[in-house]
Amino acid sequence: MSDMVTRTVRLTAPPDTVDTVHDLLDALWPSVPDVSARDRMSLDTAIIELAANVIQHANRGKPITATLTVIAFPDRIEATLSDSGEVGEVDIEGRSMPAADELAESGRGIALMKALVDTVEHRRVDGFNHWTLVREREQVRQPDAPPRHLPSVSISGIIDEMARQRALEEMGILDSPPEDRFDRVTRLAKQLFGVGGAKINLIDGDRQWSKSTAGYGDEVVPRDKAVCAVTIEDDRTFVVQDLLADPLLADRGVPGEVEFYAGHPLQAPGGERIGALCVYDGKPRQFSEREKEMLRDLADWVQQELTASHELSRAAEVQQGLLPQSLISMPDWDIAGMCLPARAVGGDFYDWYPVGEGAAITLADTMGKGIGSAIIAATVRAVLRSAARFGDVAGAVDLAAASLNADLDTTGLFVTLLHGRLDMDSGEFTYVDAGHGLTVVARRDGAIERLRSHTPPLGVDLETEWQSHSVILNPGDVLVTASDGLLDLYDGTLDALDKIGALALLASTSAEVTDAVRARARGVAPDDVTVVVVRRDG
Amino acid sequence: MDISVTTHSNGITELGVSGRLNMVTAARVRDAIQTAVDDNRGRVAVDLSGVVFLDSSGLGALIAGLKTAREAGGDVRLVRPTEQVELVLDLTNMGSVLKSFDSVESAYPHE
Numbered sequence: 001m002s003d004m005v006t007r008t009v010r011l012t013a014p015p016d017t018v019d020t021v022h023d024l025l026d027a028l029w030p031s032v033p034d035v036s037a038r039d040r041m042s043l044d045t046a047i048i049e050l051a052a053n054v055i056q057h058a059n060r061g062k063p064i065t066a067t068l069t070v071i072a073f074p075d076r077i078e079a080t081l082s083d084s085g086e087v088g089e090v091d092i093e094g095r096s097m098p099a100a101d102e103l104a105e106s107g108r109g110i111a112l113m114k115a116l117v118d119t120v121e122h123r124r125v126d127g128f129n130h131w132t133l134v135r136e137r138e139q140v141r142q143p144d145a146p147p148r149h150l151p152s153v154s155i156s157g158i159i160d161e162m163a164r165q166r167a168l169e170e171m172g173i174l175d176s177p178p179e180d181r182f183d184r185v186t187r188l189a190k191q192l193f194g195v196g197g198a199k200i201n202l203i204d205g206d207r208q209w210s211k212s213t214a215g216y217g218d219e220v221v222p223r224d225k226a227v228c229a230v231t232i233e234d235d236r237t238f239v240v241q242d243l244l245a246d247p248l249l250a251d252r253g254v255p256g257e258v259e260f261y262a263g264h265p266l267q268a269p270g271g272e273r274i275g276a277l278c279v280y281d282g283k284p285r286q287f288s289e290r291e292k293e294m295l296r297d298l299a300d301w302v303q304q305e306l307t308a309s310h311e312l313s314r315a316a317e318v319q320q321g322l323l324p325q326s327l328i329s330m331p332d333w334d335i336a337g338m339c340l341p342a343r344a345v346g347g348d349f350y351d352w353y354p355v356g357e358g359a360a361i362t363l364a365d366t367m368g369k370g371i372g373s374a375i376i377a378a379t380v381r382a383v384l385r386s387a388a389r390f391g392d393v394a395g396a397v398d399l400a401a402a403s404l405n406a407d408l409d410t411t412g413l414f415v416t417l418l419h420g421r422l423d424m425d426s427g428e429f430t431y432v433d434a435g436h437g438l439t440v441v442a443r444r445d446g447a448i449e450r451l452r453s454h455t456p457p458l459g460v461d462l463e464t465e466w467q468s469h470s471v472i473l474n475p476g477d478v479l480v481t482a483s484d485g486l487l488d489l490y491d492g493t494l495d496a497l498d499k500i501g502a503l504a505l506l507a508s509t510s511a512e513v514t515d516a517v518r519a520r521a522r523g524v525a526p527d528d529v530t531v532v533v534v535r536r537d538g
Numbered sequence: 539m540d541i542s543v544t545t546h547s548n549g550i551t552e553l554g555v556s557g558r559l560n561m562v563t564a565a566r567v568r569d570a571i572q573t574a575v576d577d578n579r580g581r582v583a584v585d586l587s588g589v590v591f592l593d594s595s596g597l598g599a600l601i602a603g604l605k606t607a608r609e610a611g612g613d614v615r616l617v618r619p620t621e622q623v624e625l626v627l628d629l630t631n632m633g634s635v636l637k638s639f640d641s642v643e644s645a646y647p648h649e
Contacts, residue, residue, distance in 0.1 A: 018560050018561045018562055018593075019558070019560075019562055022558060022560075022591065037621075041621065041622045041625060042625065044591070044622075045591075045593065045622065045625065045626060048560065048591070048593050049593060049594055052560075052561055052593065052594075052595065097629075097630060097631060099631075100630075100631045100632050100634055100635045101635065103601050103604065103605050103635065104601070105598040105599075105601050105602045105605075106594070106595075106598050108594040108597060108598070108630050109593070109594040109595075111630075112593075112594050112626065112629055112630055115629040115630075116625075116629065
């Protein structure tokens with residue numbers, strides 16, 4: 001049986017950082033049981049010397065994250081400093097203590113550290129340095145015995161724990177708001193087993209955080225008081241009929257609240273056990289094999305939801321990556337765009353790229369929301385991009401529509417879009433509006449003109465003849481095009497476009513307009529919101 | 539970390555250091571000893587009873603001070619080191635050069 005205490009700290013430049021490590025140690029020791037003053041003093045000194053060297057040599061001026069894990073065994077204490085610094089260059093071999101009469105002012109740190117503990121080990125795993133110090137406890141140490149080789153027994157567990165913690169953080173779920181898809185499972189579990197409470201718990205560093213709770217229980221519990229922290233040590237269902245009667249687990253129970261416990265571990269996509277689905281009750285009870293099976297099924301369900309949200313957030317990153325990142329260089333023109341999906345991913349997109357003496361600009365809205373629409377949106381973008389290389393605007397839309405018709409027909413979706421080309425010298429914007437109709441030109445003098453739609457959306461009528469129209473943007477004019485999600489942010493009518501047009505005339509840059517819309521949409525938009533603003537300076 | 543400076547009538551400069559004597563504070567201790575050596579004849583007593591932590595950088599500052607003081611014909615002597623400071627002095631074998639005493643008076647008994 002051992003006790004583990006972990007603290008994480010962000011280290012930047014020496015020397016102030018050393019004080020951070022001091023403070024960390026001061027906060028950590030009270031949680032480690034039965035440490036003698038001498039052992040604490042020795043390990044404090046050795047860890048400070050180690051940290052000072054790690055910071056000086058390993059980070060090359062960049063901030064690094066370091067985690068200190070102290071594990072207390074009955075006969076020894078093992079402290080591991082795990083840091084994200086570049087390849088460890090601290091030479092721990094062959095550093096002997098300078099002779100006293102030489103009065104050297106430096107060069108004693110590593111030798112001092114080695115004299116204070118029995119063993120110093122270094123490993124590099126997955127981009128982390130793990131420096132492990134092992135000190136035999138004073139209680140079992142022979143008085144005045146020299147340091148002896150005592151290989152660490154905890155290091156593999158620490159490396160696993162770091163991988164586990166990283167996997168958990170990558171899922172991006174910690175401290176997120178409650179979600180019905182998880183609350184549904186805990187509610188069901190509570191009812192199904194007829195218990196006082198059910199939770200989805202994630203083990204995060206020193207604490208347990210509940211993503212979902214049905215019934216009673218705190219959202220955050222110290223790790224050493226959480227039964228789920230024991231459950232994640234194994235991949236099987238963990239059942240304790242009477243916590244208070246179990247000497248090893250009694251201090252994790254709560255009389256009258258958590259006396260019975262059953263939990264099944266939850267895994268990250270890489271298999272790391274990041275938490276557990278558990279049920280608990282205020283009095284001891286039995287838990288049958290069949291109930292274990294049901295709990296496991298529910299845990300699988302939670303795990304699928306966890307993995308789905310992880311994959312969805314990856315999909316969202318990819319979709320945002322498809323939006324134009326860089327501004328095209330067009331003197332006297334200022335273009336900005338924003339796309340805020342109502343869910344993780346959406347069916348809207350905007351695009352622009354240089355064509356001839358100007359740019360092609362697209363804003364499209366695929367019917368529907370979510371992943372299905374997002375897949376079609378990405379297809380539309382790709383097809384339009386390649387079609388834009390041939391012929392004029394109408395020809396490009398015609399080519400794109402011909403390629404997309406079969407796909408749109410199969411999926412039953414359609415796409416509204418504005419696709420146009422801007423000639424940067426003349427200011428002429430030649431466009432096809434396919435059932436979109438959400439574009440305005442705000443004139444320098446304050447007049448707002450709506451651009452009409454002349455053709456149906458893509459995917460509606462195979463026989464459509466795509467015709468282009470054009471409008472001249474003079475200095476001081478602004479063109480704004482949006483998806484219908486924008487209307488919902490105002491009164492739901494086309495008047496919203498006039499408001500945005502007026503706003504665009506007042507703004508000094510296009511990005512100011514998109515920022516204003518983004519601020520208005522955040523958290524409240526029921527539909528995908530996309531806006532592109534094109535202004536001609538003057 | 540705090541440093542107090544007391545100049546005794548017999549010419550001994552007493553530096554009272556408290557807090558952590560580490561990488562962060564080492565330069566200040568070194569400077570304080572240098573000033574004491576410049577102002578007096580370099581006989582310095584460093585009271586370490588308030589030092590909760592000494593590391594190799596802090597030790598380096600004391601050694602640098604010792605060298606400066608010796609060049610001026612003086613010395614740096616330590617007064618009432620705490621257990622942790624003694625541990626560091628002991629393991630680095632510096633206790634024989636940076637000697638420890640119970641009081642400023644016993645550090646410089648014949649002055």
